[in-house]
Amino acid sequence: MTTTTRKSTNRLATLLLGASLLAGCTVSGIAETTAHAAGASNFLQENAAIRTITKNASGKTFVTNKLSTAVLVNKQRNLPSTYVPADLVVPNVPFSFAGSSPKKQMRGIAADALEKLFAAAKKDGIKLAAVSGYRSYATQKAIFDRNQAIKGADVANRTSALPGQSEHQTGLAMDISSASAGYALEASFGDTKEGKWLAKHAPEYGFIIRYGKGMEKLTGYSYEPWHVRYVGVYIAKEITNKHLTLEQYLAQYN
Numbered sequence: 001m002t003t004t005t006r007k008s009t010n011r012l013a014t015l016l017l018g019a020s021l022l023a024g025c026t027v028s029g030i031a032e033t034t035a036h037a038a039g040a041s042n043f044l045q046e047n048a049a050i051r052t053i054t055k056n057a058s059g060k061t062f063v064t065n066k067l068s069t070a071v072l073v074n075k076q077r078n079l080p081s082t083y084v085p086a087d088l089v090v091p092n093v094p095f096s097f098a099g100s101s102p103k104k105q106m107r108g109i110a111a112d113a114l115e116k117l118f119a120a121a122k123k124d125g126i127k128l129a130a131v132s133g134y135r136s137y138a139t140q141k142a143i144f145d146r147n148q149a150i151k152g153a154d155v156a157n158r159t160s161a162l163p164g165q166s167e168h169q170t171g172l173a174m175d176i177s178s179a180s181a182g183y184a185l186e187a188s189f190g191d192t193k194e195g196k197w198l199a200k201h202a203p204e205y206g207f208i209i210r211y212g213k214g215m216e217k218l219t220g221y222s223y224e225p226w227h228v229r230y231v232g233v234y235i236a237k238e239i240t241n242k243h244l245t246l247e248q249y250l251a252q253y254n
């Protein structure tokens with residue numbers, strides 16, 4: 001797969017029912033607030049974990065809402081191996097490496113939000129660097145297999161996803177680091193001023209720290225202060241303010 005430029009992108013993201021409603025809206029007046037709440041509620045009901053899963057003949061579970069910004073992908077919920085988002089673009093933000101790469105990409109709606117997030121950081125004197133975004137099923141398989149060979153199955157399972165179970169395949173996730181952290185994707189990034197800024201401000205732009213500290217039992221993954229996932233401003237603020245995981249948040253609408 002080749003890296004697409006922003007201009008050539010077909011913004012299919014706008015097809016997401018309810019996503020634009022939830023992303024970055026400003027609500028003024030009671031009527032709008034009511035409409036917003038109703039829209040959010042419908043969107044969340046449609047994306048509830050229990051309503052967005054199906055099993056194939058061999059019992060493997062797949063998500064049915066892979067195009068949704070609220071899609072829940074984890075160790076119990078797979079993306080099809082063939083799924084490639086149709087609206088991948090390269091966000092106009094600083095990266096930790098030069099040259100073109102598929103992993104610079106995100107879906108259009110997430111790329112737009114990432115650009116706003118990075119611009120806000122820059123304004124505050126915080127220099128973030130994007131490290132790794134979209135990852136194909138095949139790339140994820142190579143990463144997991146290598147981790148398993150080097151570190152063993154247990155560590156590989158806690159620190160990397162099986163192919164089909166990575167949020168990076170959704171095109172809605174980006175790993176972020178900073179020069180101060182040596183551009184590393186390590187827990188210590190969370191202690192840097194850049195990591196702290198990211199945790200505080202990511203929700204304002206629709207992102208959550210997907211694998212939070214102390215959430216390992218709920219998410220299945222170690223703390224990853226570098227991994228942000230786009231869910232839209234409304235959901236991101238709810239999840240962050242209530243200290244929930246995406247799993248817990250969506251389960252409320254089952």
Ligand SMILES: [Zn+2]
Pocket residue numbers: 168173174175226227228
């Ligand atoms: Zn990640």
